[in-house]
Amino acid sequence: MAEARCGLWARPFCGQLRAADAGRRVELAGWVRRRRDLGGIIFVDLRDREGWVQVLFPEEPLKSQAASLSHEDVVRVVGTVRPRPADMVNRELPTGEIEVLAEELEVLSTAHVPPFVVEDQVNASEELRLRYRYLDLRRPEMTRGLLLRDRITFAIRQYFHEMGFVEVETPILTRSTPEGARDFLVPSRLSRGAFYALPQSPQLFKQLLQVAGLGRYVQIARCFRDEDLRADRQPEFTQIDVEASFVQEEDIYTLIEGLFARIFPLVGIHPPERFPRLAWSEAMERFGSDRPDTRFGLELVELGAVSATCSFEPLQRAAAQGRVKGLVVPGGAAFSRKQLDELSEAVKPFGAPGLLWFRKTAEGYASPAKRALGEEGVAAFLAAAGAGEGDLLVAVGGPPKVVFAALGALRLQLARQLGLLPAHRHDFLWVTDFPLLEWDEETRRYYACHHPFTSPHPSDLERLESDPASVRARAYDVVMDGVELGGGSIRIHDPELQRRVFSVLGIGEEEARRKFGFLLEAFRYGAPPHGGIALGLDRLVMLMAGRESIRDVIAFPKTTAGNCLLTDAPNTVDEAQLAELHLRLT
RNA sequence: GGGGUGGUAGUUCAGUUGGUUAGAACGCCGGCCUGUCACGCCGGAGGUCGCGAGUUCGAGCCUCGUCCACCCCGCCA
Numbered sequence: 001m002a003e004a005r006c007g008l009w010a011r012p013f014c015g016q017l018r019a020a021d022a023g024r025r026v027e028l029a030g031w032v033r034r035r036r037d038l039g040g041i042i043f044v045d046l047r048d049r050e051g052w053v054q055v056l057f058p059e060e061p062l063k064s065q066a067a068s069l070s071h072e073d074v075v076r077v078v079g080t081v082r083p084r085p086a087d088m089v090n091r092e093l094p095t096g097e098i099e100v101l102a103e104e105l106e107v108l109s110t111a112h113v114p115p116f117v118v119e120d121q122v123n124a125s126e127e128l129r130l131r132y133r134y135l136d137l138r139r140p141e142m143t144r145g146l147l148l149r150d151r152i153t154f155a156i157r158q159y160f161h162e163m164g165f166v167e168v169e170t171p172i173l174t175r176s177t178p179e180g181a182r183d184f185l186v187p188s189r190l191s192r193g194a195f196y197a198l199p200q201s202p203q204l205f206k207q208l209l210q211v212a213g214l215g216r217y218v219q220i221a222r223c224f225r226d227e228d229l230r231a232d233r234q235p236e237f238t239q240i241d242v243e244a245s246f247v248q249e250e251d252i253y254t255l256i257e258g259l260f261a262r263i264f265p266l267v268g269i270h271p272p273e274r275f276p277r278l279a280w281s282e283a284m285e286r287f288g289s290d291r292p293d294t295r296f297g298l299e300l301v302e303l304g305a306v307s308a309t310c311s312f313e314p315l316q317r318a319a320a321q322g323r324v325k326g327l328v329v330p331g332g333a334a335f336s337r338k339q340l341d342e343l344s345e346a347v348k349p350f351g352a353p354g355l356l357w358f359r360k361t362a363e364g365y366a367s368p369a370k371r372a373l374g375e376e377g378v379a380a381f382l383a384a385a386g387a388g389e390g391d392l393l394v395a396v397g398g399p400p401k402v403v404f405a406a407l408g409a410l411r412l413q414l415a416r417q418l419g420l421l422p423a424h425r426h427d428f429l430w431v432t433d434f435p436l437l438e439w440d441e442e443t444r445r446y447y448a449c450h451h452p453f454t455s456p457h458p459s460d461l462e463r464l465e466s467d468p469a470s471v472r473a474r475a476y477d478v479v480m481d482g483v484e485l486g487g488g489s490i491r492i493h494d495p496e497l498q499r500r501v502f503s504v505l506g507i508g509e510e511e512a513r514r515k516f517g518f519l520l521e522a523f524r525y526g527a528p529p530h531g532g533i534a535l536g537l538d539r540l541v542m543l544m545a546g547r548e549s550i551r552d553v554i555a556f557p558k559t560t561a562g563n564c565l566l567t568d569a570p571n572t573v574d575e576a577q578l579a580e581l582h583l584r585l586t
Numbered sequence: 587g588g589g590g591u592g593g594u595a596g597u598u599c600a601g602u603u604g605g606u607u608a609g610a611a612c613g614c615c616g617g618c619c620u621g622u623c624a625c626g627c628c629g630g631a632g633g634u635c636g637c638g639a640g641u642u643c644g645a646g647c648c649u650c651g652u653c654c655a656c657c658c659c660g661c662c663a
Contacts, residue, residue: 228660
């Protein structure tokens with residue numbers, strides 16, 4: 001290589017030296033991870049992003065110099081790589097077969113005592129880690145996350161490029177659109193009283209790029225949503241945003257299955273060639289979730305019929321007015337009173353009043369509803385659920401949404417509790433046939449389940465106005481191990497159909513023209529049929545890195561209150577800045 | 587908006603029924619030590635118990651408020 005001209009770039013990373021480098025004279029630069037001063041000899045672990053290597057200072061005057069080094073000092077070392085004596089090899093370390101005998105030492109920067117020890121095994125609070133994020137990111141497991149994220153995004157770009165996709169950047173300063181999440185707003189200085197909004201996703205732009213004839217678009221795009229945070233939700237996050245012309249659902253499935261086949265092997269996971277499909281309604285009925293974790297059983301059972309004819313009034317009523325479903329917990333008959341109470345508490349946040357349990361043990365049938373149901377009644381429920389002796393049946397009744405949410409959550413809790421989650425199995429699947437619309441009782445109107453540009457299923461089109469809730473969408477989600485990795489749809493490209501959908505959504509002609517006029521107009525000038533998908537990159541990397549929070553794979557994340565502890569953002573601004581923006585605080 | 591958990595030395599934590607001098611480990615400082623790799627050994631320093639009120643003879647501990655972090659529900663087309 002061009003070592004003579006690019007000597008600096010040829011310098012090896014500390015963590016990459018191996019036995020094969022023995023005999024090499026190297027210049028290293030890095031951070032002092034640890035110093036072991038044995039008096040007559042000093043060992044220094046020199047760390048960079050790739051790992052660390054042991055540097056040896058056996059003789060004066062270098063030894064005295066090394067003696068003054070402390071944690072996180074930045075140094076340059078020139079030395080010779082040599083094999084360690086056979087009985088001094090450290091098998092735990094990738095660099096453990098060699099060490100560097102120092103010949104030169106230069107302190108480039110001294111470090112204050114860090115607020116926490118920069119090591120994987122220190123458990124400094126996340127608050128402190130976020131305040132000193134640059135120190136936190138020096139920890140190998142954090143560095144690994146950033147490096148993995150880089151390899152993943154690189155592979156993604158490579159894949160889409162090979163597939164004929166073009167990466168196009170779309171505006172960050174754009175306009176607010178109705179529906180969806182709360183917008184982040186940016187006041188305009190030049191247009192008094194007007195605001196830009198940060199994009200919730202590049203949705204409209206990627207559709208316009210199809211009208212523009214790009215055909216295959218991809219962008220690793222930052223998106224912004226001003227909603228409350230979670231372990232898997234940040235106010236700004238990254239989407240792998242994809243859109244293509246002349247495609248059907250199957251084309252998108254193939255594309256994403258190919259992408260996953262490319263990237264998951266980076267972490268030793270090998271997805272199946274084709275992912276199973278599950279209709280939304282089936283996912284809800286069997287798993288109580290539109291992003292089911294199919295790695296274990298514990299599927300929901302139907303108790304509507306047995307409830308309707310039973311003599312326990314609350315369940316009878318629930319069956320008549322809503323749904324009654326349950327879960328069979330194998331061996332759960334042994335659950336204590338306290339455990340049963342905990343299960344009951346667990347469903348309450350979802351709007352269920354509690355749950356009813358049934359069991360048969362050697363002592364006989366038991367249930368809180370036994371007085372009303374009698375032995376045969378309890379037996380009928382257990383039989384309907386296919387529960388045997390020693391099993392526990394739990395039932396929830398109520399509106400479908402509540403029943404599914406409660407049992408879906410309970411199913412996951414029980415799986416964790418009973419250790420049913422397999423460690424090395426990963427399930428990928430497509431959830432298809434989502435409903436197009438969802439009725440909202442509070443505002444007395446329909447909302448788009450996916451977004452208002454999603455194409456209705458052609459065979460359901462005739463019911464769009466007469467029975468909107470029954471119309472299926474050409475929408476799909478890709479799910480891994482119970483996590484929604486992304487979702488998309490085949491879009492509407494016909495201005496007339498788009499108007500019909502807007503109308504069902506209660507968006508009138510005038511409002512549609514005002515807010516989406518540019519899209520409707522664009523569709524008049526030759527719009528190709530198109531569709532796409534967006535994948536949550538942060539979640540994807542989190543899963544691949546085996547981390548529990550997307551904060552762990554974002555270099556500078558916000559806290560759950562939306563604060564950046566490092567920069568102390570958000571913060572106040574000068575009066576003068578506000579005045580320029582024609583803003584006044586109330 | 588609602589519910590839960592936590593906040594004590596630089597860090598991670600312990601701290602009994604409210605009791606007089608708030609502890610441990612790691613880190614830090616000084617000393618010794620030639621094959622360590624969580625080096626070891628000896629010695630030492632280090633505290634606004636998140637913040638503000640209140641109860642009490644007396645509060646790290648009880649009460650109220652408040653701030654911060656984390657988890658969940660709502661919210662997130």
